[in-house]
Amino acid sequence: MKAAIIGYGKMGREIERILKERGHEVCLIIDLDNAAQLDAAHLAGIDVAIEFTTPATAYRNIRTCLECGVAVVSGTTGWTERLPELQELCRERGGAMFYASNYCLGVNLMFRLNRQLAAMINRVGGYNVRIEEVHHTQKKDAPSGTAITLAEGIIENLSSKKGWVNYAPGIEHAANRVERSEETPADSIEIRSVREGAIPGIHTVTYESEDDILELRHTIKNRRTLALGAVVAAEFLCGKQGVYGMEDLLK
Numbered sequence: 001m002k003a004a005i006i007g008y009g010k011m012g013r014e015i016e017r018i019l020k021e022r023g024h025e026v027c028l029i030i031d032l033d034n035a036a037q038l039d040a041a042h043l044a045g046i047d048v049a050i051e052f053t054t055p056a057t058a059y060r061n062i063r064t065c066l067e068c069g070v071a072v073v074s075g076t077t078g079w080t081e082r083l084p085e086l087q088e089l090c091r092e093r094g095g096a097m098f099y100a101s102n103y104c105l106g107v108n109l110m111f112r113l114n115r116q117l118a119a120m121i122n123r124v125g126g127y128n129v130r131i132e133e134v135h136h137t138q139k140k141d142a143p144s145g146t147a148i149t150l151a152e153g154i155i156e157n158l159s160s161k162k163g164w165v166n167y168a169p170g171i172e173h174a175a176n177r178v179e180r181s182e183e184t185p186a187d188s189i190e191i192r193s194v195r196e197g198a199i200p201g202i203h204t205v206t207y208e209s210e211d212d213i214l215e216l217r218h219t220i221k222n223r224r225t226l227a228l229g230a231v232v233a234a235e236f237l238c239g240k241q242g243v244y245g246m247e248d249l250l251k
């Protein structure tokens with residue numbers, strides 16, 4: 001695969017390493033200093049471009065790739081209100097694009113397992129469910145977006161749960177906060193947020209009955225998993241037409 005990297009920051013550098021490890025060719029690297037080189041001439045012969053830049057630049061970068069007929073994988077967050085516009089352009093032009101806000105394959109597998117498990121628990125009954133997310137102390141928001149997605153997956157499939165609350169002792173600005181665990185209503189999922197050390201992210205969904213405990217847990221070890229997911233998405237996209245996301249990759 002002949003690849004272009006757009007955005008040579010933390011993700012772009014990790015993606016370069018993984019592309020090379022997997023035997024791909026990195027033919028073009030675009031960052032701020034040579035952004036003007038993102039054009040048809042430089043993109044000629046590229047099979048896929050992988051874009052991890054900034055919310056202000058992702059739209060233009062992806063649009064340029066699509067206009068030049070180059071398949072594009074993007075993971076830039078914070079701009080996605082304009083994503084449907086580019087997906088439409090991609091379809092019109094018979095192009096190829098892949099977008100995911102989280103490329104960690106394990107997290108996306110967990111989302112799936114989480115929905116399936118909630119549907120199974122809905123049939124058997126007898127369990128209460130809670131979520132715990134543990135992150136480094138610099139993390140500003142609580143609960144994590146991943147924990148919210150997990151809660152939403154449960155709410156869609158488990159009829160006893162209608163919403164979620166956040167028990168986040170010692171964390172300011174927590175959304176849907178309860179001050180004490182005991183305040184969690186029976187029809188809400190308690191998301192407990194913990195901040196300690198330099199932990200990149202641990203998510204645990206726990207079902208507890210009177211007799212046993214069943215846990216689904218994902219632990220992220222480093223950003224390599226995110227970069228690997230983006231490269232696997234690029235391999236998947238290569239030679240295809242259409243608009244794809246992680247659900248398509250996992251099918």
Ligand SMILES: NC(=O)c1ccc[n+]([C@@H]2O[C@H](COP(=O)([O-])OP(=O)(O)OC[C@H]3O[C@@H](n4cnc5c(N)ncnc54)[C@H](O)[C@@H]3O)[C@@H](O)[C@H]2O)c1
Nearest residue numbers: 007008009010011031032052053057075076077101102103
């Ligand atoms: N989807 C996921 O799984 C996932 C994972 C990690 C990060 N992200 C997102 O990816 C983006 C990048 O993350 P990062 O950690 O690599 O950030 P970063 O700040 O380390 O790197 C961004 C790079 O983009 C460059 N850039 C800015 N404007 C540009 C332009 N017009 N053309 C080309 N390059 C340009 C910057 O100079 C910088 O080198 C962020 O939006 C982040 O939230 C998504």
